[in-house]
Amino acid sequence: xxxxxxxxxxxxxxxxxxxxxxxxxxxxxxxxxxxxxxxxxxxxxxxxxxxxxxxxxxxxxxxxxxxxxxxxxxxxxxxxxxxxxxxxxxxxxxxxxxxxxxxxxxxxxxxxxxxxxxxxxxxxxxxxxxxxxxxxxxxxxxxxxxxxxxxxxxxxxxxxxxxxxxxxxxxxxxxxxxxxxxxxxxxxxxxxxxxxxxxxxxxxxxxxxxxxxxxxxxxxxxxxxxxxxxxxxxxxxxxxxxxxxxxxxxxxxxxxxxxxxx
Amino acid sequence: xxxxxxxxxxxxxxxxxxxxxxxxxxxxxxxxxxxxxxxxxxxxxxxxxxxxxxxxxxxxxxxxxxxxxxxxxxxxxxxxxxxxxxxxxxxxxxxxxxxxxxxxxxxxxxxxxxxxxxxxxxxxxxxxxxxxxxxxxxxxxxxxxxxxxxxxxxxxxxxxxxxxxxxxxxxxxxxxxxxxxxxxxxxxxxxxxxxxxxxxxxxxxxxxxxxxxxxxxxxxxxxxxxxxxxxxxxxxxxxxxxxxxxxxxxxxxxxxxxxxxxxxxxxxxxxxxxxxxxxxxxxxxxxxxxxxxxxxxxxxxxxxxxxxxxxxxxxxxxxxxxxxxxxxxxxxxxxxxxxxxxxxxxxxxxxxxxxxxxxxxxxxxxxxxxxxxxxxxxxxxxxxxxxxxxxxxxxx
Numbered sequence: 059x060x061x062x063x064x065x066x067x068x069x070x071x072x073x074x075x076x077x078x079x080x081x082x083x084x085x086x087x088x089x090x091x092x093x094x095x096x097x098x099x100x101x102x103x104x105x106x107x108x109x110x111x112x113x114x115x116x117x118x119x120x121x122x123x124x125x126x127x128x129x130x131x132x133x134x135x136x137x138x139x140x141x142x143x144x145x146x147x148x149x150x151x152x153x154x155x156x157x158x159x160x161x162x163x164x165x166x167x168x169x170x171x172x173x174x175x176x177x178x179x180x181x182x183x184x185x186x187x188x189x190x191x192x193x194x195x196x197x198x199x200x201x202x203x204x205x206x207x208x209x210x211x212x213x214x215x216x217x218x219x220x221x222x223x224x225x226x227x228x229x230x231x232x233x234x235x236x237x238x239x240x241x242x243x244x245x246x247x248x249x250x251x252x253x254x255x256x257x258x259x260x261x262x263x264x265x266x267x268x269x270x271x272x273x274x275x276x277x278x279x280x281x282x283x284x285x286x287x288x289x290x291x292x293x294x295x296x297x298x299x300x301x302x303x304x305x306x307x308x309x310x311x312x313x314x315x316x317x318x319x320x
Numbered sequence: 321x322x323x324x325x326x327x328x329x330x331x332x333x334x335x336x337x338x339x340x341x342x343x344x345x346x347x348x349x350x351x352x353x354x355x356x357x358x359x360x361x362x363x364x365x366x367x368x369x370x371x372x373x374x375x376x377x378x379x380x381x382x383x384x385x386x387x388x389x390x391x392x393x394x395x396x397x398x399x400x401x402x403x404x405x406x407x408x409x410x411x412x413x414x415x416x417x418x419x420x421x422x423x424x425x426x427x428x429x430x431x432x433x434x435x436x437x438x439x440x441x442x443x444x445x446x447x448x449x450x451x452x453x454x455x456x457x458x459x460x461x462x463x464x465x466x467x468x469x470x471x472x473x474x475x476x477x478x479x480x481x482x483x484x485x486x487x488x489x490x491x492x493x494x495x496x497x498x499x500x501x502x503x504x505x506x507x508x509x510x511x512x513x514x515x516x517x518x519x520x521x522x523x524x525x526x527x528x529x530x531x532x533x534x535x536x537x538x539x540x541x542x543x544x545x546x547x548x549x550x551x552x553x554x555x556x557x558x559x560x561x562x563x564x565x566x567x568x569x570x571x572x573x574x575x576x577x578x579x580x581x582x583x584x585x586x587x588x589x590x591x592x593x594x595x596x597x598x599x600x601x602x603x604x605x606x607x608x609x610x611x612x613x614x615x616x617x618x619x620x621x622x623x624x625x626x627x628x629x630x631x632x633x634x635x636x637x638x639x640x641x642x643x644x645x646x647x648x649x650x651x652x653x654x655x656x657x658x659x660x661x662x663x664x665x666x667x668x669x670x671x672x673x674x675x676x677x678x679x680x681x682x683x684x685x686x687x688x689x690x691x692x693x694x695x696x697x698x699x700x701x702x703x704x705x706x707x708x709x710x711x712x713x714x715x716x
Contacts (some may be wrong), residue, residue, distance in 0.1 A: 120606065125525060153608030163599035166622055166714045175617065176607040215715070226603070233607055 071096040071237065071267040072117060077131035079112055079121065086112045088291040090131075094237075094284075099259060099268045101278035101299065104288030105314065110271045113288070114239050117269065118155035119148050135237070153180055155237040156230030161246045162222035164214035164229075169206050172214050172225055173197065176233035192232055200228035201258050220251025227258060231266075238262065240270040244277065256281050275315055279303050287311045363695075367688030373472035373485065374435040374443045376415060376461065380428050388420040391433070398457050410453040414439055416485050434474070435467065437485040437682035443467060447681060475689065480654050480671065484682025487675070489690055494657040495570050495650070495665030496639060502574030502661055503581065503638055508631055510578075511585030512620075514540070515627075518586075519593040520615045544583035551580045552647025560648060567649035568664035576644050581634040588630020592623040597716050625712035632705040636698050642669035668694050 072094040079087035087109045094100045102110040112121065119140060121127045132139045140151055153176070165172050173193045176182075183189035193210070197203040202224045206217070214225055223243060230238060240259070244252040259268060259281050272278050278285055279299060286296040287308070295302060295311040306312040313319055381397070384390045395411040396403050403411060416434045425431060438449045439458055450458060461467040478488025518537065523530035555576035559565045565572050596619050604614040620627075645651065651670050658665040666674070668690060675687040 118606070120602070123522070123601075123605065125522060149608045149610050151608075152606055157602075157606040159599060159602060159606075161599060163597070163603045165600060165603065165618060166716075175604070175609075179607060179609050179613060179617075229603070229607065 070094065071135065072269075073132075073134040074113075074117075075132050075134070077113070077116060077129070077133065079109075079116060079130075080128045081112075081124065082126045086291050087116070090291075090293050092286055092293060092296060094267060094269055096267050097263055097265070098283040099263050099270060099281050100284045100286065101282035102269065102271045102286050102288060103273075103275060103278050103314070104294075105319065106273075108288040109291040110288045111241055114241055114269060114271050115157075117237070117239055118152050118157055120152075120157065122148065153233045154235050155239060156233065156235035157239045157241065158223070158226050158230055158243045160242045162219055162226055164217070164222050164225050166213070166215060168211045169197075169214050169217070169225060170210040172229050173232045176229060180233055182233070196228040196232040197225075199231050199262070200224045201254065201261075202228055218251070220247050220254055223247060223251065223255060224258060227255075227262075231262075235266065237267045237269065240268065242271050242273060245273060252277070275303075275317075287314060289314075360695075363688045363692050367685055367690075367692045369444045369446065370475055370685040370689030371472050372444075372469040373474060374440040374467060374469050376433050376435050376439070377430050377466040378415075378433060379430050380425055383425065383427065387423065387425050390425045391415065391419060391423075391431075394431075398461070399453070407453050410451050411457065414454060414457065416483050418481070418483055418486050434485055437483060437680065439467070440485050441681060443469060446685075475686070479657055480666070480674065484678075484680050484686060487683070487686055489668065489671060489693060491654040491657040492666050492668045492671035492690075495573075495654065496667040498570035498658060498661045498665060499573040499577060499645075499650075499667055500635060500638055502571060503578040504631065504635060506575060506578035507582045507585055507634070511582050511631075512589050512627060514582075514586045515589035515593055516615060516620065519590050520619060521611070540583045540586050544587060547643075548580055548641055549643040549647060551576050552644030554579070555644060555648045566662055566664075568652040568666075569662045570650070570658060570665040570667075571661040572648050573645050573650050573665070573667070574661065576648060577638045577641060580641065580644060581638045584634040584637065585627075585631055588634070589623070589627045592626025592630065593619060595626060595716075596622045622714055625708060625714070629705045629709045632701055632708070636701045636705075639667075639701070640669055640694070640698060642667070642673055645670050646673070668697075 070093040072092075074090055074092045074094075077087055077090040078085070090113060092100075092113075102113060104110050115121045116129060117133060117135075121129060129141060131141070133141055135151075135155065165175065167175075170193055173196050174189055177189060177192050183192055194203060194207075197206060202221060205221060206225075209216075214222065217225060223246075227238075227243075244255050247255065256277065259270065262268060270278075270282065282299045284296070285299045285302040287294050287302060287306075287310070289310050295306060295308045302311060303315050306315060378391070378394045379397070380390060380394045382390075382393065384393055392408075392412055395414060396408060398411060398414075399407060413436055416436050419433045423431060423433065435443070439454070442448050442450050442455070442458060443462065448455070458467055474486045475488045477490050478486055479491030481487040514536075518533050523533055555572055559572045559575060560567055600618050600622060601614055604618045605611070609617065645667060650664075650666050651674065652664045652666050653674070654664060654666045672687055672690045672694065675683045675690065
């Protein structure tokens with residue numbers, strides 16, 4: 059297998075080249091190229107239906123579940139093409155590239171069971187004590203431990219929306235991923251919960267590479283280091299967040315970030 | 321000048337129509353309630369007698385060579401004169417013929433025997449088939465408190481019998497438990513397996529598996545509407561004639577009823593699986609669970625309350641079935657409860673059918689009482705289904 063690693067920016071964790079995705083006849087992602095740096099927050103912004111969620115789901119092959127979705131091109135993570143390698147274990151890929159969804163989606167089980175599920179799947183703990191440690195550590199990293207430590211065995215549905223979403227973060231963290239993909243994680247939350255999640259993202263970026271899809275441009279501005287602007291399936295402009303928001307070079311980007319449409 | 325009109329002519333008409341509709345619906349509901357009350361009252365009125373049993377206390381003074389002779393001579397003592405042959409026959413007819421073989425009399429004392437169905441009917445005031453001798457003896461004994469009605473344990477612990485006074489439902493209940501239990505053991509895993517395959521495992525558009533699934537879907541929906549007797553014919557042709565399984569066995573009944581309820585279980589399980597949000601599958605897959613792990617650890621447990629509720633309703637349907645069981649010979653005269661699923665057996669609805677068909681008047685109240693028992697069992701099952709749904713249903 060030929061690996062084109064030399065041309066990569068050495069700090070790029072994910073290197074997307076020439077990515078094309080079709081839903082049936084609909085060409086949803088057109089020739090996307092993007093480098094995602096390690097320990098950075100990369101924001102994907104753009105109007106509805108522009109393909110940013112599709113792009114995000116391509117990074118851990120969640121699009122595989124969609125019946126008529128066809129993906130072409132390459133996504134290298136740590137130099138391995140997750141699409142071309144014949145022996146890519148998709149389950150291990152999803153363990154390493156975790157995902158948090160738009161609406162909090164805890165399992166209808168206890169808080170403890172929600173976190174312990176992933177480590178159990180991947181046999182990460184041999185003893186109950188190790189599992190307890192993973193649960194505590196994950197909840198602590200997600201800034202949730204203090205709030206739930208006395209009710210670990212209560213149903214997760216009893217938590218508030220913001221707490222549920224942080225529980226979903228903790229659940230993803232529990233399987234020790236490298237990358238976290240966040241698909242509009244704050245869109246169903248109130249401003250205070252959103253604030254808590256944003257603080258969490260800024261903390262997590264020390265240890266994880268984060269890609270976030272957001273509709274909230276202020277949020278992208280606040281938390282991201284790099285931003286890519288999508289329009290009708292194409293990446294119109296990418297660069298540092300500062301540049302995209304303050305000095306966009308493309309007309310469409312300028313119109314979008316200044317709120318003229320979208 | 322234009323102004324708003326709050327009382328247009330149209331409004332009055334609309335209101336009258338709405339009122340009329342409301343009353344029509346109320347009437348329909350009231351009619352249903354009245355019909356149900358009539359149904360239950362009639363059954364209760366006719367069946368309540370079967371829950372009590374008439375007994376005779378006889379005093380034994382001398383022990384003869386056999387229990388039969390002992391009982392008979394004790395019965396002859398009920399009249400003061402020396403009874404002639406005709407009177408003797410009348411007196412022997414006061415107790416159930418079954419008494420001779422069920423009681424062991426070894427010493428003097430008072431023994432309690434089950435009265436003959438004619439005495440039972442006379443004491444309960446249903447009808448009078450007693451001759452004058454019997455009638456005067458029974459009247460005297462009732463006054464002395466030696467003929468009396470007690471709780472009818474025989475109805476619960478006995479099996480079918482030629483004598484209505486000692487016939488009971490236990491044999492049919494055991495047969496029902498075997499039949500339905502095995503039917504569920506067979507239909508539940510198969511049904512849930514079908515539903516899981518159809519809902520949880522993807523089939524690409526235009527693929528053979530997709531066509532297979534769609535074909536099966538049409539068939540399963542169709543099977544749910546097939547008359548139940550057709551399943552009986554299937555059981556008779558395939559299981560008994562072709563496979564050579566024994567007739568009247570609850571095992572054969574179980575497979576027949578299992579096939580009967582399979583479509584119901586598949587359909588309810590598919591509905592339950594569909595109510596599990598896609599977000600749960602995404603969450604599990606996103607953590608690196610395989611499709612099988614997601615299905616087993618998350619989707620099926622979340623759908624289980626719905627699946628079980630549907631299964632209980634399917635069981636309730638199977639318990640009430642009689643037609644297919646008639647075809648496979650489970651319409652047997654069961655004197656002893658079956659001890660294995662291969663023994664000849666019958667079920668409660670078939671027992672009702674048998675009793676309803678019997679000429680003896682004593683079986684009429686048994687029929688109604690057995691129907692009441694069946695109805696109570698069905699109501700209990702449906703309540704269980706509602707309770708399970710309320711208790712374990714997940715509000716997404």
